[in-house]
Amino acid sequence: MARFSRLHVYQTLLDVPIVPLFSSQDLDVCKNVLSACYKAGIRVFELTNRGDFAHELFAELVKTARTDYPDLILGVGTIIDPATAALYLQLGANFIVSPSFDADVAKVCNLRKIGYLPGCATLTEISTAESWGVEIIKLFPGDTLGPSFVKALKAPMPWTTVLVTGGVEPTEESLSTWFGAGADAVGIGSRLLTPEILQKKDWEALEHRVKNALALVC
Template identity: 35%
Template sequence: MFMKHSTLAKITDSKIVAVIRGQNPEEAVQVAKGAIEGGIQTIELTYTTPQVDEVIRKLRKEDALIGAGSVLDPETALNAILLGAQFIVSPHFNKEIATLCNRHGIPYMPGCMTIREMVEAMEAGCDVLKLFPANEFDPSFIRSVNGPLPHARLMPTGGINLDNMTDWLEAGAVALGIGSDLNKAYKQGGYEAVVTLSQQYVHKC
């Protein structure tokens, strides 16, 4: 399980996970590479991106952690792991995905909104839980969760931006998932805009 915990340590040390949803493979590759050049060390490539298999293959040689997101079932999780994904993220908790990832020594970060979901995920071996969608909560929610669940480690995703990221980190978030900002930057200013925005996120960590 050393590989699993080593990967989790890198994610929580770097604090930022870039969630990449490309309209096509080329856009996903460009946004991801721009984020990496800007200093973001963890990239989540979502299975809502067309031909995401191709994107994972192209990026797994980059100097960054490459994971798969929007994974809804164990079959997709296995496909991602065989392609080289170093972590798996879901918008929900799926016990079968947790079992599969534990078997392969791969971190699984499921989306959770309630205490019950969080407890079930932690009991299944999930070390970091994705609080999703985070824009439905206030940062103080993390402290509320850590009252009854002091060992719960939460990664808010959805609605995180430069203006509120510090509030979430100060509230106890172990990492943050960002995404829409990077896609907007790419559409407005291309690759260089993604690099610049990524640098701003990294600087605020």
């Protein structure tokens, strides 16, 4: 069962508007990544649903977070069907992220009052998702749509809250461009949690890198 209301999830996401996106089959690596990000100031973290037994790994991280990081909000990404969404909600997911919008997933999340952040790439998709109660849209793929799309979207639909995923770099130039265009938050995967850092298991370097990125937007 989720520990945080979706209103709290939304507000925390807007207050600390960088969401690390991560997946690994190694529980120890996941725990160290979670620890480094938390120490750096991250308060919303997305574990990607990828690979066999990913839900079991997620369950262990939820237990760790409840003990060691009481204000860290854990959610899960790449959820494309209601059954998988329900499974992760049972394991304690505080929000569900999808690469595309699915009305059945929205219904499951709404019944449990859990935040649903579906990927959308057109104004029609965004309007459809919002009509199903979606409060924050995952703009995906960001690298294809670009900051100009966010700016164009905000003109006729200024009420739309946008989380951009894909194509975001943890640099001043990239972040200032996206947020300047109207993005409300960003999700960053391997460009933030780099393969080099993970291979070396340099958790101090990861903490420093994440902290520097947050300093640019908080």
